[in-house]
Amino acid sequence: MDSEGYTSNYQTRPLKRGSRWKNFLLHAVLILYSAIVAYPMLWLLLASLKSSRELFESPWGLPSPPQWGNFAKAWVEAGIGRYFLNSVFVTVVSMFFILLIGSMAAYALARFAFPGRGVIQSAFTSGMMFPVFLGIVPLFLLLRNLGMWDNYFGLITAYVAYSLSFTVFILTGFFKQLPNELAEAGLIDGCSHFAVFRKIMLPLAKPGLITAGIFNFFGIWNEYPLALVIIATDSLRTLPLGIANLLMVQHYETDWGALFAGLVIVMLPTLIVYLIFQRQITERLTAGALKG
Amino acid sequence: MIRRDKHLAIAVFLGPAMVLYAGFFALPMAQAFYVALFRWRGVSLDRQFVGFENFCKLLTNDPVFWQCLMHNLAFLVVSLVVTIPLALFFASVLSGRLHGSQTYRAVFLFPNVISIVAVAALWSFVYHPTFGILNSFLKSIGLERYTTGWLGEPKTALPCVIATSIWYSLGFYIVLLLAGVQSIPRSFYEAAWIDGAGGWQSFRYVTIPLVWEILKLAIVYLIIHTINIFGLVWVMTEGGPNFHTETLLTYLYRQAFVQSNFGYATALGVVVFVIIFGITVIANRLMKRETVEY
Numbered sequence: 128m129d130s131e132g133y134t135s136n137y138q139t140r141p142l143k144r145g146s147r148w149k150n151f152l153l154h155a156v157l158i159l160y161s162a163i164v165a166y167p168m169l170w171l172l173l174a175s176l177k178s179s180r181e182l183f184e185s186p187w188g189l190p191s192p193p194q195w196g197n198f199a200k201a202w203v204e205a206g207i208g209r210y211f212l213n214s215v216f217v218t219v220v221s222m223f224f225i226l227l228i229g230s231m232a233a234y235a236l237a238r239f240a241f242p243g244r245g246v247i248q249s250a251f252t253s254g255m256m257f258p259v260f261l262g263i264v265p266l267f268l269l270l271r272n273l274g275m276w277d278n279y280f281g282l283i284t285a286y287v288a289y290s291l292s293f294t295v296f297i298l299t300g301f302f303k304q305l306p307n308e309l310a311e312a313g314l315i316d317g318c319s320h321f322a323v324f325r326k327i328m329l330p331l332a333k334p335g336l337i338t339a340g341i342f343n344f345f346g347i348w349n350e351y352p353l354a355l356v357i358i359a360t361d362s363l364r365t366l367p368l369g370i371a372n373l374l375m376v377q378h379y380e381t382d383w384g385a386l387f388a389g390l391v392i393v394m395l396p397t398l399i400v401y402l403i404f405q406r407q408i409t410e411r412l413t414a415g416a417l418k419g
Numbered sequence: 420m421i422r423r424d425k426h427l428a429i430a431v432f433l434g435p436a437m438v439l440y441a442g443f444f445a446l447p448m449a450q451a452f453y454v455a456l457f458r459w460r461g462v463s464l465d466r467q468f469v470g471f472e473n474f475c476k477l478l479t480n481d482p483v484f485w486q487c488l489m490h491n492l493a494f495l496v497v498s499l500v501v502t503i504p505l506a507l508f509f510a511s512v513l514s515g516r517l518h519g520s521q522t523y524r525a526v527f528l529f530p531n532v533i534s535i536v537a538v539a540a541l542w543s544f545v546y547h548p549t550f551g552i553l554n555s556f557l558k559s560i561g562l563e564r565y566t567t568g569w570l571g572e573p574k575t576a577l578p579c580v581i582a583t584s585i586w587y588s589l590g591f592y593i594v595l596l597l598a599g600v601q602s603i604p605r606s607f608y609e610a611a612w613i614d615g616a617g618g619w620q621s622f623r624y625v626t627i628p629l630v631w632e633i634l635k636l637a638i639v640y641l642i643i644h645t646i647n648i649f650g651l652v653w654v655m656t657e658g659g660p661n662f663h664t665e666t667l668l669t670y671l672y673r674q675a676f677v678q679s680n681f682g683y684a685t686a687l688g689v690v691v692f693v694i695i696f697g698i699t700v701i702a703n704r705l706m707k708r709e710t711v712e713y
Contacts, residue, residue: 183549269446405525
């Protein structure tokens with residue numbers, strides 16, 4: 128906001144008397160907003176350890192004693208455990224195919240010149256403009272007709288198809304940066320095109336695969352609308368679907384502690400992945416912004 | 420030999436992606452423009468070609484559609500007025516050499532990576548009439564008369580959901596704009612300072628023009644995100660009470676998968692697509708302005 132922040136480390140400018148106060152004020156604002164972000168989640172964590180009675184009687188207090196049983200109840204009785212394992216399965220399998228199929232396509236688009244390449248590339252890129260909901264009814268009817276509705280085969284196929292646009296776009300950029308000479312050298316040494324891809328180019332594109340993987344992880348682990356339309360059977364529900372359902376049904380029941388515990392279980396994997404890859408995530412957003 | 424090899428490789432590498440993308444993404448998207456022309460109820464073959472009837476009905480004879488559009492516009496306008504200035508402010512502050520700016524940035528971005536369902540559930544609890552922290556906070560500071568049912572009240576439901584969506588997305592826009600602010604050379608601010616510019620002036624005449632391209636991008640993202648709102652509303656209120664928070668996509672979902680009006684719902688999908696496309700083009704035109712090269 129103020130030029131102060133940019134120059135305070137430079138000797139070109141004497142420190143003004145007011146700047147200490149200004150710094151203090153800026154920190155106060157930043158801490159206030161951090162509290163607005165973090166407080167609801169801390170409250171959730173505390174609430175997940177309270178009994179229903181405590182929740183109503185002392186909404187601000189610490190849980191005493193902590194009801195660890197809420198987590199066991201959420202995992203077993205509310206079905207969160209099954210939803211969790213379903214989500215792990217769907218996310219892992221979808222990501223495997225997205226990265227495999229996406230990197231193969233991106234490699235072909237980045238490395239080979241052939242007629243129609245530009246058209247195919249822009250067909251993939253322009254897919255990012257289309258809202259999920261535009262094609263949702265035709266997709267639903269298509270999956271029904273093919274016997275792919277209400278099963279993981281259909282859900283994972285839809286996830287892969289919907290993620291390709293973004294994934295191919297990102298990975299093509301990465302493969303284009305790799306020197307072509309390496310691939311040529313591999314071919315001269317007698318490698319097949321597939322061996323060049325798998326043994327030479329794919330390992331080099333690892334940073335790209337990690338970036339695409341992170342964003343696809345968040346996209347699929349958190350995905351809600353497609354799962355809502357494609358999955359109907361309770362035992363097949365993914366975590367977001369299960370939580371949404373519990374919440375909507377729970378309007379009439381009252382095991383709040385278990386529901387709070389369930390929410391903590393949903394957020395935990397995202398928090399862990401976020402903490403590990405925070406740098407890559409902000410870098411990617413930044414790069415996307417600067418390239419326009 | 421090598422040539423044939425190459426063509427085979429291209430086909431093998433590109434084939435699976437193209438088949439899946441064409442069959443399960445592009446085809447449904449294209450079919451939407453066709454399905455929208457039918458009166459089509461249920462999954463049966465009971466369908467009838469009606470031309471533009473669905474569109475006519477939607478635009479001229481469906482008050483709920485216009486209500487939804489107004490709600491989405493409310494999301495858009497409030498987000499524009501609140502999110503963009505706040506994001507620009509925080510981006511400017513965090514781009515300075517403040518202690519802990521990495522940590523602040525990480526905290527601010529976190530809501531954006533949580534499942535929208537979890538965000539919706541979390542905030543349903545914040546607004547909960549009996550044990551929600553909002554009401555108990557109001558009680559603790561002596562404003563008990565302002566406690567209410569929040570998501571259950573027609574007057575407060577929409578503002579509450581909009582506030583949640585801002586909480587969810589602000590971090591994303593901060594990080595986006597931060598990229599722009601950080602790329603401005605420090606010497607520009609020094610030059611402005613030497614010329615006698617104060618804090619506000621250097622913000623107005625250095626920061627804004629130099630982040631204009633990214634600001635434009637942020638506004639286009641905001642438009643797309645606010646028109647595409649679904650999960651947050653569906654989980655928090657299901658469009659209620661009495662359609663007071665219904666948005667274009669919750670209405671589309673209701674038409675398609677609660678009432679089985681496939682043709683009508685798809686026509687709505689086409690309209691939403693056209694709206695997003697139209698607003699994006701108009702916004703780009705309006706914001707056309709010399710980009711400052713440096």
